[in-house]
Amino acid sequence: MERVFITILIITLGQSVFSQERINDLSIEYEATSRGFYQKMKVSKKTFVYSEDIAGKKSNTVKISNKQWREIVNLADKIKLKELSSLKAPSEKRKFDGAAFAKLKVFTNDKEYVSSNFDHGNPPIEIKGLVENIIALSQLGKKD
Secondary structure (H helix, E strand, O other), X not given: XXXXXXXXXXXXXXXXXXXXXXXXXXXXXXXXXXXXXXXXXEEOOOEEEEEOOOOOOOOEEEEOOHHHHHHHXXXXXXXXXXXXXXXXXXXXXXXXXXXXXXXXXXXXXXXXXXXOOEEOOEOOHHHHHHHHHHHHHHHHHOOX
């Protein structure tokens, strides 16, 4: 019985360490663009960077709380990263200037996973929670 307990404890601790490594190595970028419109948001463990400047020279960086970061990580964990590029957009308004083109990028363990293009404000259902959370964080990054 004691061996079973020790085995379970070792597995749990191992998963916790792996999860902690992923949390430290994870960053996410969301970008939406069309004629006359641009937004880029980057979120990592401690910071959120928001920019409306396509040249990338003007941006606003704010700190995010541990609670906000954990929520981002939990939402990202639900995504099958290897399938990110093949997710189907639920609408096609971006193809005729009805919406901005949007894209989500997830960086983890020295790998980059990029979604297919989708309409800003209407992401594929598989990433909807994460995208909406990042867009909500953009209110922190906007300057008055």
